[in-house]
Amino acid sequence: MNESQRQAYGETLVKLGSDRRIVVLDADLSSSTHTIMFQRAYPDRFFNMGIQEQNMVGVAAGLAMSGKIPFASSFAVFVVGRAYDVIRQSIAYTNANVKIVATHGGITVGEDGATHQMLEDLGIMCGLPNFRVIAPADAQETRRVIENIAYVDGPFYVRLSREKVPTILVDEVFDIGKGIVIREGDDITLISTGIVLSRVIEAAETLAKNGISASVIHMPTLKPIDKDIIVKYAIRTGRIITVEEHTVFNGLGSRVAEVLSENHPTRLSRIGINDVFGESGPGWELLEKYGISAKNISEKAISMVRS
Amino acid sequence: MNIEIRDLMLRANEIRRLAIDMIYNAQSGHPGGSLSSADILSALYFKVLRVDPKNPLWEERDRFVLSKGHASAAYYAALALRGFFPLEDLKTFRKIGSMLQGHPTIHVPGVDMTTGSLGQGFSNSLGMALSAKIDKKDYLVYVLLGDGECNEGIVWEAALSAAHNNLDNIIAILDRNMYQLDGATEKILSLEPLQDKFRAFGWNVFNVDGHNIEEILNAIDMAKRRNGKPNMIIARTIKGKGVSFMENTHEFHGKAPNKEQYERAIKELDEIEHKIKGADPNE
Ligand SMILES: Cc1ncc(C[n+]2csc(CCOP(=O)(O)OP(=O)(O)O)c2C)c(N)n1
Numbered sequence: 001m002n003e004s005q006r007q008a009y010g011e012t013l014v015k016l017g018s019d020r021r022i023v024v025l026d027a028d029l030s031s032s033t034h035t036i037m038f039q040r041a042y043p044d045r046f047f048n049m050g051i052q053e054q055n056m057v058g059v060a061a062g063l064a065m066s067g068k069i070p071f072a073s074s075f076a077v078f079v080v081g082r083a084y085d086v087i088r089q090s091i092a093y094t095n096a097n098v099k100i101v102a103t104h105g106g107i108t109v110g111e112d113g114a115t116h117q118m119l120e121d122l123g124i125m126c127g128l129p130n131f132r133v134i135a136p137a138d139a140q141e142t143r144r145v146i147e148n149i150a151y152v153d154g155p156f157y158v159r160l161s162r163e164k165v166p167t168i169l170v171d172e173v174f175d176i177g178k179g180i181v182i183r184e185g186d187d188i189t190l191i192s193t194g195i196v197l198s199r200v201i202e203a204a205e206t207l208a209k210n211g212i213s214a215s216v217i218h219m220p221t222l223k224p225i226d227k228d229i230i231v232k233y234a235i236r237t238g239r240i241i242t243v244e245e246h247t248v249f250n251g252l253g254s255r256v257a258e259v260l261s262e263n264h265p266t267r268l269s270r271i272g273i274n275d276v277f278g279e280s281g282p283g284w285e286l287l288e289k290y291g292i293s294a295k296n297i298s299e300k301a302i303s304m305v306r307s
Numbered sequence: 308m309n310i311e312i313r314d315l316m317l318r319a320n321e322i323r324r325l326a327i328d329m330i331y332n333a334q335s336g337h338p339g340g341s342l343s344s345a346d347i348l349s350a351l352y353f354k355v356l357r358v359d360p361k362n363p364l365w366e367e368r369d370r371f372v373l374s375k376g377h378a379s380a381a382y383y384a385a386l387a388l389r390g391f392f393p394l395e396d397l398k399t400f401r402k403i404g405s406m407l408q409g410h411p412t413i414h415v416p417g418v419d420m421t422t423g424s425l426g427q428g429f430s431n432s433l434g435m436a437l438s439a440k441i442d443k444k445d446y447l448v449y450v451l452l453g454d455g456e457c458n459e460g461i462v463w464e465a466a467l468s469a470a471h472n473n474l475d476n477i478i479a480i481l482d483r484n485m486y487q488l489d490g491a492t493e494k495i496l497s498l499e500p501l502q503d504k505f506r507a508f509g510w511n512v513f514n515v516d517g518h519n520i521e522e523i524l525n526a527i528d529m530a531k532r533r534n535g536k537p538n539m540i541i542a543r544t545i546k547g548k549g550v551s552f553m554e555n556t557h558e559f560h561g562k563a564p565n566k567e568q569y570e571r572a573i574k575e576l577d578e579i580e581h582k583i584k585g586a587d588p589n590e
Contacts, residue, residue, distance in 0.1 A: 028455060028488045028495060032561075036489070048489055050458035050496030051425055078424065111335035111401040113409035115376070115423030281403035289403060 002164040003139035005195070006103050009160060010034030012146040013071060017042045022150065023063050025049055025072045027056045032162075033073040033103045053082040057100070061090035064097040069150060075109075076102035076118035076159055080125065091155050092128040098155050101146070105135070105159040106245035107273065107290060108195070108283030117278035122193075123250025125157040126223040132176060133222040135159045135194035138167045141220060144174040152176065159194065161245075163283045166198040169218070177221045179229040185213030188301050189233040192243040193219045193252045196292055200243050203297035210298075212305050222252060230259045234266040239304050241269045243297055245287065248272035269300050311354070315520045316583050318388060319349035323549045324576045325384035325397055331569040333401035336409070338559045340453060341381035343484040343517070343544040348385040350523045351449060360390035363416040369446050370435045372420045374428025375453035375482065376410040377561070383407050383415070391417035426459035428452075429479070433465055436474040436537075447531070450479045455487025458496050463508070469537040470509030477537040478530045479510075482517065484546035486557045505539045517542025550575055 014037050016022050022042075028051045030036040039046035049056040053074055060070040072079065079102050080087070091098045102121065109117045125133045134149070134156065136142045142160060149156045172180050182197070183204055192200045197218050204214040215233050219226065234240055240260070242253040253270030260266045273290055287293065322345040330336035352358075357369045373382050380400065387394045392406070392415070399405035406415055410423025419435070422428040432450035439446055456462060469477055483501070485492055492498055502512045511534065513526040523542065530538035546560070547553030550572040553564075564572055 026489075028458065030489050032488075048495050051455055051487065052458050052460065052496070054460055082424070111333060111409050113401070113423070114412075115410045115421070279403065280401045280405060280407075280409040285403060 001167045003167050004164045005136065005139050005142040005160040006032070006034040006162070008139035008142040009101060009103070009146060010037035012143045013038040014041045016147065016150050017045070020045070021067065021069045023047070023068045023070045025056050025060055025070060027051055027053045027074040027078065029074050032075070035073050053078045054086050057083040057086045058090055060098045061094065061096045069097060069099070071099045071101055073101045073103065075104040075116060076121045077104070077116055080118065080121045084124065088128060092130050095130045095154055097153050099149055099158070100156065101158045101160065103160045104162045106161060106194070107278040107286045108161055108163045108245065110162065110283035110286065111280050113280040114277035119247045119273050119278065120250065121159060122222050122246050122252070123254070126250070126255065131155045131157055132224065133157045134220055135222060136220050137195060137197040137218050138165050138169055140167055141169040141172070141174055145220065148174055148176065161195045163195070165195040168197055168201065174220060177224040177226055179226040180218045180220065181215065182218055183214065183216040185215045186237055187212045187214060187305050188239040188241065189215040189217060189237045190241050190243060190297065190301065191217045191219055191230070191252065191256060193222060194245055196243050196245050196287070199292065199294045200297060202294035203301065206294060206298040207301055210302060212301060214301060219252060222255060225255045225259060227259050227263065230256055231264050234260055234264045239267045241271060241297060241300055241304070243271045243292060245292055246272050248274060267304065269304060271297060271300065312520050313583060315349045315353055317580065318353050319345040319520070320549070320576060320580050320583065321388060322348055322381050322384045324573060325387070326380035327550070327564065327569065327572050327576065329380045329384065329397050329400040330563045332398060334563045335401055336380050336563060337377040337561050338550070338553055338564065339486065339546040339557065340375060340482065340484065340560065341378045342548045342550060342553060343546045344378050344451060344482045345381050345548070346518045346520055347451060347480055347482065347523060347542055348381055350520050350527070352385045352389045354524060355527055356449065357446065358417065360417065363391060367444065367446055370419045370432070370448045372428040372432045372435070372448070372450040373411055373422055374432070374450050375425065375456050376422030376428065379409065379411050382411055386415065386417040389417070425453070425456040426461035429462050429465040432477060432479070433469050433472070433474060436469070436477045437472060439476055448477050450477065452479060452481045453487070454481060454483045454485065454492050454498060457481070457498055457501070466505065466508045466510065473535050474537045475533040475535050478527060478540065479538065480540045480542055482544050483541050484544040486546040486555070486560065488557060488560050490557050502541055509536055510539045511536045513538070513540045515540060515542050517544035518548060549579060
């Protein structure tokens with residue numbers, strides 16, 4: 001079953017809305033981010049700021065300073081890109097209780113093209129002290145993430161996708177900073193974040209048919225990263241591949257590389273966008289074209305295991 | 308109506324029809340703001356702009372920046388009709404490997420600036436105007452803005468800066484169609500009194516009916532007089548102009564028509580063409 005993370009976000013906001021501290025802001029994309037659902041339910045605590053990402057984020061900081069729990073949303077490329085300095089100074093430095101939930105992360109944004117495909121947000125946001133950074137795999141996990149972070153003090157960045165994604169995590173518990181073991185295997189470990197999990201599981205199935213048993217770990221939290229699980233599976237399988245819908249710099253692959261080289265140097269291969277901008281086209285097809293595919297993952301794994 | 312204006316109106320209608328074709332074909336894109344800007348683009352590309360399709364990077368050319376980059380379908384249609392690249396290419400709009408990306412890029416012949424993130428194109432146009440001043444060149448810089456786009460801080464930073472630098476070689480046109488993505492501009496973030504704001508910021512302001520090509524051309528002529536101030540032409544338009552069910556709504560801001568809607572849209576635009584030509588559509 002395919003479900004929309006954005007829809008799940010909107011529904012969860014409505015659920016949380018009975019708490020009067022919850023305030024939602026958007027920058028003229030409420031019909032795309034689905035914060036419009038909150039607007040319909042709680043119009044007095046919803047603010048469509050217009051196309052003003054910087055102001056939106058600055059206002060969110062002020063709301064947080066006044067005891068509110070603001071959720072601010074737009075496309076990842078605009079809320080992180082346009083508003084970065086405001087996020088840094090007004091939210092990260094002050095440790096303000098602002099939840100930035102960005103939709104339209106990654107290349108699966110599709111036809112709008114490179115201007116709208118945010119491929120570096122996870123790295124940018126992980127660079128900010130106090131921020132915790134989360135990329136849920138599906139709609140079900142999105143619900144649990146939003147409910148969870150609403151009541152954990154401090155700033156969060158959550159990245160959601162535009163495309164509907166296969167539902168995988170039906171009742172796995174979400175704990176901030178904890179990786180989730182999806183599948184156990186001894187030959188290699190595949191670690192991913194965000195919506196590419198379905199591709200990784202498909203790759204693991206292909207590998208099984210080829211006599212290779214792969215562990216699959218979903219890493220919803222990029223920061224703080226789950227060091228223990230990375231080291232544990234590095235020791236167990238001796239080979240790791242990371243997969244993310246993000247530039248290979250500064251995202252999951254880089255974070256895993258840091259953990260490994262400081263704690264347990266291990267053979268690693270990173271799959272992601274290789275330092276290029278995206279382009280227009282259907283989202284899932286772009287993911288394939290840019291190598292974030294089950295085929296590419298399984299081929300890399302086979303060559304790593306056999307070499 | 309003189310022949311020239313009639314011709315420009317037919318061109319505008321052709322831009323609309325091609326834009327709807329492209330968006331339908333890609334099943335993605337922005338019909339509303341493409342249709343509202345078609346008459347402006349027709350006036351620019353078929354009368355006003357000093358450009359040479361055979362030499363798109365000609366140094367003396369007038370510059371044009373589509374700051375509201377999401378109107379790319381209408382923009383590409385105008386460029387193709389003007390001869391910058393084959394009309395055939397329009398079929399590849401928003402497809403993998405296409406030159407015609409979802410938002411304009413400088414890799415397309417005739418496109419002077421890559422846009423899509425609202426507000427930036429306006430600043431970029433200031434840089435081009437400053438460069439003309441440095442080099443003592445007489446080309447003009449045209450830039451097309453959306454009204455929702457004017458929510459962005461950078462638009463007002465650019466407005467201050469253009470006036471401060473006496474950039475009277477800028478002719479900005481504001482597609483005042485009264486709608487942005489989520490709804491009516493005055494409901495989401497009121498802009499009015501918009502002309503007073505630009506005047507207070509030090510701009511010449513001209514108000515025109517953005518679907519009346521004669522008025523657009525007259526305003527551009529006045530703006531060309533160059534009195535030391537940058538120029539803002541506020542063009543009152545209708546979002547979705549030309550396709551009845553796309554008019555005056557944000558519903559088709561960023562949504563492609565389905566088959567039935569597409570056929571209806573093309574039929575309506577065909578009827579408009581007949582009307583402009585003065586022919587009886589039932590003939
Ligand atoms: C910085 C930025 N924020 C958000 C968007 C998403 N977006 C694309 S078009 C649009 C609405 C634009 O409204 P307007 O300028 O009035 O355009 P028009 O009605 O002429 O199509 C929005 C919010 C964007 N492209 N850039």
